[in-house]
Amino acid sequence: MTLLAARPRIAVVVFPGTWSERDFAHVAESVLGWEADLVWHTDTDLRRPDAVVLPGGFAHGDHLRTGAIARFSPVMRSVADFAEAGGPVIGSCNGFQVLTEAGLLPGVLLRNDHLEYRCDWQWLRVERPSSSRAWLGDLADGEVIRLPISHGEGRYVADAETLDALESGGRVVLRYADEAGARTDAANPNGSERAIAGIVNERGNVLGLMPHPERAAEAEVGGTDGLRLFRSLEAWLREQPAAVERRL
Amino acid sequence: MGGGVLTVRWLAEVRVGLRPGIADPEGQTVASALRSLGYSSVSEVRSGKLLRIGFEADDRDAAEAALGDMCRRLLANPVMEVATWELATAEPSRAEVPG
Numbered sequence: 001m002t003l004l005a006a007r008p009r010i011a012v013v014v015f016p017g018t019w020s021e022r023d024f025a026h027v028a029e030s031v032l033g034w035e036a037d038l039v040w041h042t043d044t045d046l047r048r049p050d051a052v053v054l055p056g057g058f059a060h061g062d063h064l065r066t067g068a069i070a071r072f073s074p075v076m077r078s079v080a081d082f083a084e085a086g087g088p089v090i091g092s093c094n095g096f097q098v099l100t101e102a103g104l105l106p107g108v109l110l111r112n113d114h115l116e117y118r119c120d121w122q123w124l125r126v127e128r129p130s131s132s133r134a135w136l137g138d139l140a141d142g143e144v145i146r147l148p149i150s151h152g153e154g155r156y157v158a159d160a161e162t163l164d165a166l167e168s169g170g171r172v173v174l175r176y177a178d179e180a181g182a183r184t185d186a187a188n189p190n191g192s193e194r195a196i197a198g199i200v201n202e203r204g205n206v207l208g209l210m211p212h213p214e215r216a217a218e219a220e221v222g223g224t225d226g227l228r229l230f231r232s233l234e235a236w237l238r239e240q241p242a243a244v245e246r247r248l
Numbered sequence: 249m250g251g252g253v254l255t256v257r258w259l260a261e262v263r264v265g266l267r268p269g270i271a272d273p274e275g276q277t278v279a280s281a282l283r284s285l286g287y288s289s290v291s292e293v294r295s296g297k298l299l300r301i302g303f304e305a306d307d308r309d310a311a312e313a314a315l316g317d318m319c320r321r322l323l324a325n326p327v328m329e330v331a332t333w334e335l336a337t338a339e340p341s342r343a344e345v346p347g
Contacts, residue, residue: 065325072322101325108327110266113273157270157328191271 008237009035011049013079013095015059015070016041020092020214024053027217032230041073050237051088051134052079054095056150056212066094066109066153067101076102088134088233089206093151096198096208105201105208106166107158113191117152121222122189122211124197125177128170132204136173138232144181145225147211149189154210156192156199166199174198174209255304257338258311264324264331265296299323302338311335 010028012021025036037047041059046052059070070076076098083089083104091099099105112118126143129136139145158166166172174197178187183195190210198209213226266272272294279293301318305311315333324331 064323065329068322068325100327106327108325110270110328111273113271115273115277155271159327191273 007034008032008050008234009037009048010051010053011037011039011046012053012055013075014038014040014055015057015073015098017059017061018055018057018094020055020057020094020212021053023212023214024055027214027227027230031217031227032234034230034234039075041070041075044074044078046075046078046082049082049087051090051233052082054079054089054091054098055214056093056095059094059098062094062153065101067097067099070094070098071102080104083201083206086203086205088236090135090213090229091206091208092212092214093149093154093210096210097153099206099208104206105199106162107156107196107199109153109210110155110157111153112151112155112189115152117150118154118189119150120148120189121146122149122197123177123179123181123187124211125175125181125183127173127175129173131170131173132200132207134205134233134236135200135207135229136232137236138228142181144177144179145228146216146223147213147226148215148222149211150215151190151210154190154192156190156194156196156210158193163194163196166196167194169202171200171202171204172196172198173200173207174211255306256311257302257304259336259338260301260303260311260315260333261336262299262301262315262319262323262331262333263296264299264319264329265294267328267330270328308335 012024014021028034028036097109100108124145126139129139176188176195176197177183188195200207213229216223216226274295275293279290282290319331
């Protein structure tokens with residue numbers, strides 16, 4: 001049996017109010033030829049995926065706080081178990097907010113400092129991609145990529161101690177920057193502390209980011225940098241016999 | 249709920265606000281709007297939310313404990329928020345099931 005024969009399969013979690021699940025499934029199935037399962041939030045069976053996606057949107061209407069109610073959805077127990085077992089988990093936009101509320105990533109995402117909803121293309125500097133080979137193995141330290149953002153509550157906030165620990169642990173992996181990769185106030189679209197756009201957990205298998213990689217996977221929509229996160233995952237999975245055998 | 253226990257209906261007002269030091273752009277915007285209306289002495293506005301919660305508990309201690317749990321588990325995120333509450337007795341209730 002060759003590992004290359006297996007197609008990656010992702011579980012895409014859908015809360016009431018999630019809106020990016022079909023984009024993730026489209027990229028997985030139509031662009032990459034993977035399999036994608038949409039998993040309703042009351043379901044606790046992720047059906048043995050290779051990776052779990054928490055997509056963007058407005059889970060439970062963003063009521064109370066973004067992600068506050070979603071974290072108690074039954075599916076989140078299974079997502080936490082999957083992450084605990086080392087499985088790759090990505091939370092984009094609202095998914096990032098859910099991951100912080102669930103305690104799978106530190107910090108919190110608050111209202112953009114200018115109070116505007118921001119929907120735009122955004123330059124991002126990649127840092128320490130080796131911290132998450134599952135999601136960023138295909139990217140180089142210091143390179144600048146371009147992904148869409150679409151959020152009203154993306155201002156990353158954590159206390160100084162947490163921020164320092166993230167930095168020293170190489171866990172800040174994406175920062176808002178200008179096209180040249182410089183971190184400037186003008187390039188920070190929401191007032192995030194230290195221009196943080198994406199972080200990983202200590203093991204590197206859980207990535208949370210405000211940008212939308214699934215919206216930058218085809219040249220027709222303006223860019224393909226997002227596809228590189230998917231490619232990274234596929235390459236990483238092929239190096240993980242256990243992950244593949246789990247499905248065979 | 250044990251049989252025959254007379255529970256009390258409580259009404260709580262829970263206020264959730266951002267911790268001191270966490271930037272509050274909504275509050276800042278409101279402050280600036282007030283100043284532009286001529287209230288030039290307004291120096292600070294902090295925004296937050298108010299939740300009115302009706303529930304039942306046997307006594308005040310149990311009601312306070314329940315509110316503490318609600319705040320810790322759901323109503324406030326301790327990373328950036330603080331919750332305070334005021335508790336009022338609404339009325340005695342005979343919600344118990346004989347038992």
